Structure formats: C-alpha cells, structure tokens
Amino acid sequence: MEISTKFFGDINIQEDSIINFKDGIPGLDEYKRYVIIDIEDSNIKCLQSVEEKDIALLIITPWDYFKDYEIELSDTELMELDINDYKDVMVYNVITVRENKITANLLAPIVVNIKNNQAKQVILNEKKYSIRQEISCSY
Template structure:
C-alpha cells in the first residue's frame, strides 16, 4: 500500500509494517494505524500515521540517553499488547524540538510488541522521569 508521509513523501509499505494502537496515541486517539520509519544517519525514528500525513511523531530509544532507564508494565498492559516475553518489546520516547531545546517524554513511553505489531503509549507511575527532559543530540 502507498501512504503519504510528513517527511518522506509518498512511500510504499507492507501490511506487516503497520503498528496498531487499539486506543490510538494520546492526543491522536482517532489514529490507530502507524508505521515506524528510520531517519537516516540519526538515532531518531518517526512514527507516522498511515491515514493522516500530518500525524507524525519523532522518537528515540531511551537507552541512547538514559543507560539505566527502566519501565514496568502492568498485567493489563502486558495482556493488551499480548506480550509473552521481554524480547518482544521495543520502547520509544516521543521527542519535541523547540527553538533551542530538544526534550523527550521519558514518563510516557511508546511500547511496541514486535511480534504482532500492537502498540500502546503508557504512563509510568511513581517514576523519576520527566515529560520534558532535555536531551543532547
């Protein structure tokens, strides 16, 4: 299938690349289907809606910035994502770029089951992480 993207123009993708967020992503609850795209020569990725080219979020892997980053999924989150092993889990954090500052939301990571492509943004409780933690690139 072909989709229009915010940063990459029109691209071709396979159904197997589509990540499903059953409840959408907070702020974009109506968007349920996304694709993860690499940004060449960077450690950034984009999660792009397949239906709305303007819905595209920049992502990073938290361990590129916080070596001891930890998350704990609830039983409900594990069930919803259909996880059976920690090897199935990919974790990303949304990045915001402002005039002279880049921040990452380490408090609400995006979790993806790489086996079935189910995704969910969770909110960590009792966490030491910030919603707008400055990062250096």
C-alpha cells in the same frame, strides 16, 4: 502499499510493518495505524500515521540517551499487548524539538510488541521521569 507522509513525501510500506494502537495515542485517539520510519544517519525515527499524513511524531529508543531508564508494565498492559517475553518488546519515547533544545517524554513511553505489532502509549507512575527531559543530540 503507498502512504503520504509529513516529512518524506509518498513512500511505499509493507502492510506487515503497520503498528496498531487499539485505543490510539492519547490526544490522537482516532488514528490507530502507524509505521516507524528510520531517519537516515540518526538515532531518531518517525512514528508516522498511515491514516493522516500530518500526524508524525519523532521518537527515540530511550537507552541511546538514558542508560538507566527503566519501565515496568502492569499485568493489564502485558495482557493488552499480548506480551509473553520482554525480548519481543520495543520501547520508544516521543521527542520534541524547540529552539535548539530537544526534550524526550520519559513519562509516557510507546511500547510495541514486535511479534504482533500491537502498541500502546503507557503512562508511568515514576516520579523520577519527566515529560520534558532534555537530551543532547549530535547531528
């Protein structure tokens, strides 16, 4: 299947690589289907909407930058995503790049069940995390 993307032009993706957000992502509720695109020579990835080319979020795997990062999913969240084993889970954080500064939203990780491609942005109750945690990246 061919899709148009914000940063990569038109690309071909496999249907089985599409990640489904049942309720959308907060603020982008109407867009439910996304694909994760690797950015060459980088730990950064792109969460690209399949439905709208201009909706593309840069994401990271938190443990590449924050070794002590922890999240705990509620029973409801586990049930919503049909998670039975934590080894079937991938966690990502949205990053923002502004004037030589990169921040990660550690308070609202994106959780993906890699067995069924169901995903949800989870809002944590942890006071120790920030929506704008500065990170250092080497390019």
